[in-house]
Amino acid sequence: MEVARRQAPPDSAFLGDLRTFYYWDSYEAPLRRGDLAMHELYLALFAHHPRWAKWLLVVRGILVAPLGLRRTRMADLDGIEIKPAYEVGDKIARFTLIAQSDDEIVTGGDDKHLDFRVSVRKIGVQGATHVALSTVVSPHNALGRAYLRAILPFHRAGVRAILANALAAGRI
Numbered sequence: 001m002e003v004a005r006r007q008a009p010p011d012s013a014f015l016g017d018l019r020t021f022y023y024w025d026s027y028e029a030p031l032r033r034g035d036l037a038m039h040e041l042y043l044a045l046f047a048h049h050p051r052w053a054k055w056l057l058v059v060r061g062i063l064v065a066p067l068g069l070r071r072t073r074m075a076d077l078d079g080i081e082i083k084p085a086y087e088v089g090d091k092i093a094r095f096t097l098i099a100q101s102d103d104e105i106v107t108g109g110d111d112k113h114l115d116f117r118v119s120v121r122k123i124g125v126q127g128a129t130h131v132a133l134s135t136v137v138s139p140h141n142a143l144g145r146a147y148l149r150a151i152l153p154f155h156r157a158g159v160r161a162i163l164a165n166a167l168a169a170g171r172i
Contacts, residue, residue: 003029003163009134010123014099014106018136023148025156026134029163031122033172034129038105039086041131042120044171045162046093047080053158060151067143070111114144131172133159 006026009015018024036044049057061071072094080093090097095107095118108117119134135155139145166172 002167003027003160006132006134009119009136010121010132012104012106012119012121012134013101014104015117015119015134015136020138021136022139022145023137023152024135025159026132027159027163028123028125028130028132029167029172031129031131031172032167032170036172038100038102038120038122039092041122041172042092042105042107043080043082045120045131045133045166046095047082048162048165048169048171049158050161050165053161056154056158060154064147067113069113069147070109113141113147114139131163133163135159 004027006028008018009024009026031041033041033044057072065071081091083090086092086097086100088097088099092105092107095109097105098108098117099106103123104119104121106117106119108115114137116135116137119132119136121132121134123130123132137148139148163172
């Protein structure tokens with residue numbers, strides 16, 4: 001198995017009841033680098049976006065800026081600060097660190113149209129260690145729901161690519 005969609009995100013101490021979210025998804029891949037601390041694992045995924053995914057994020061930023069939504073610039077994606085440790089409230093890659101433990105890190109953002117959380121978690125699968133990358137989203141209004149519907153195909157492809165890219169490069 002390389003990258004696969006999960007039935008549900010693994011139990012999380014931080015995400016809570018999935019029924020409270022409008023949308024969620026979860027993907028997993030084998031974790032061959034068991035030596036990575038959680039922030040290192042997170043950065044192995046999110047500090048190395050494929051070039052096409054970076055361009056999609058920049059184009060998305062240009063398209064949504066007139067709606068007052070956060071804009072992503074190429075400099076935001078190429079200039080990721082990597083620190084030896086992170087605390088709740090710090091920016092890690094592009095998102096805010098919300099919670100962390102020995103086996104999970106949760107980041108996210110709150111905006112006027114929706115709130116989202118991203119969980120990266122080490123999980124046991126049939127005697128092996130895998131990484132689960134899960135996303136939960138709560139839109140606040142019609143704009144948030146429309147935005148989510150528009151970006152979901154790109155989100156799903158991007159998440160798979162992030163995991164596959166990290167796996168192929170030996171970062172995870």
